[in-house]
Amino acid sequence: MITQAQLRKKALVPWNSGAFLAGCITGASLFPLEVRFRTPAGREILEKFDQVRAWIQTLVGHSAASGHGGYTIVWKTIRHRSLGEQQIPHQILFETSDGWLAYVEKQAECNTFLELVDQTQSVLPGLLAYLADAPLKALGHAAAWPQILTVCRWFRDHPRPARYIRQLDIPGVDTKFIEAHKALLMDLLPRILPPQGLDATISGMSKHGFERKFGLYYDPPLVRLRLLDPTLVSAGFADLTVPLADLACNDMGARNVFITENKINGLAFPPVAGALVIFGLGYGVDMLPEIPWLANRKIFYWGDIDTHGFAILSQIRRHLPQVQSILMDRLTLLDHHPLWGNESAAKRHTGRLTHLTSEETALYEDLINNRLGNNLRLEQERIRFSALLRALSSID
DSSP states (O other): OOOHHHHEEEEEHHTTTHHHHHHHHOOOOOEEEOOOOOOOHHHHHHHHHHHHHHHHHHHHHHHHHHHSSSEEEEEEEEEEOOOEEEEEEEEEEESSHHHHHHHHTTHHHEEEEEEHHHHHHHOOOOGGHHHHHHHHHHHTTTGGGHHHHHEEEEEEOOSSOOSSSGGGBBBBBHHHHHHHTTTHHHHHGGGGGGGGGOOOOOOOOOOHHHHHHTTTOOOEEEEEEEOOOOGGGTTTOEEEEEEEHHHHHHHOOOOOEESOOOHHHHHHOOOOOOEEEEEGGGGGGGGGGGGGGGSSEEEEEEOBBBBBHHHHHHHHHHOOTTTSSSSHHHHHHHHHHGGEEEGGGOOOOOOSSSSOOOHHHHHHHHTTTTTTTEEEEEGGGSSSSSHHHHHTTTTT
């Protein structure tokens, strides 16, 4: 026997799925809407007669016939040899949207949605399809919808503006509003912009995806490096922090490139003929393949001997297969036994790494399986500087 709570939950399905609101735009009607439920059988009526009678009274008391609800009860007659003929509820129907909205208490929200439809029809009818596709999401932004439409219309009139968001002069809209609604705008703008007004290959928000997709300037990723050979230094600057795009367009002339995680190690890296060191990127190494001239250079990666150090090594080698590791071998680890530390158990990388050498893979598996110690790590700044000098002396 269906309770009022269960009935309301079932009745809310067309609302929670967005089907009803979508129908307000597409014209698809859900009414009359039937809510299915199990009708008590004759034996149950006999054994639970008082409960069944109370259930029927409650159902009738909340129905349209009692003036308290929006549903109609369809009855059926059953014949029982002990009870005789009995009328019991067979179907529950919401015959109109008004009655259904009153019952599920969604009339106010429906009215708000219809206001969004009117606003959109007036300003940007091209977005009506979005309201049909994602009505509840749009309803969640009801308070901001007029400004959202203003922003969308501005981008339609000024595609790929080649400015920072801070420079956009949109009446009634400030920079923080756009920043806060990027995800929604990412869904809306492709529906109204011409093909040349966006980069259709960009789908996510990462790496300034919004700005790159819609032709906006953004704070570029920066790469810090040191030129380790005085003959490579120009204008007296050996320690440089440059935008990635600029570095990609300017070959620094080094034949060997060292990459190290730790900032201090990068600053203290000793002079090396024909070389430079890039440092402080962490997992940001995945942007290095965007520097085309790295493809034909010798590259050496020095990271922590821990699960994340090997994960970063595998990550960069996926795009730059010539990368060699230095001071990330078993001998270095064992030689610094007194300086071992521990990784946080909750933050360890334990996935399969497919771009390590057999020796690196063996050491990585020893680490993740705790064969040498529990959550073992050797941070690169704990490695003796003399060990670095010896490693560099063997590199051409």
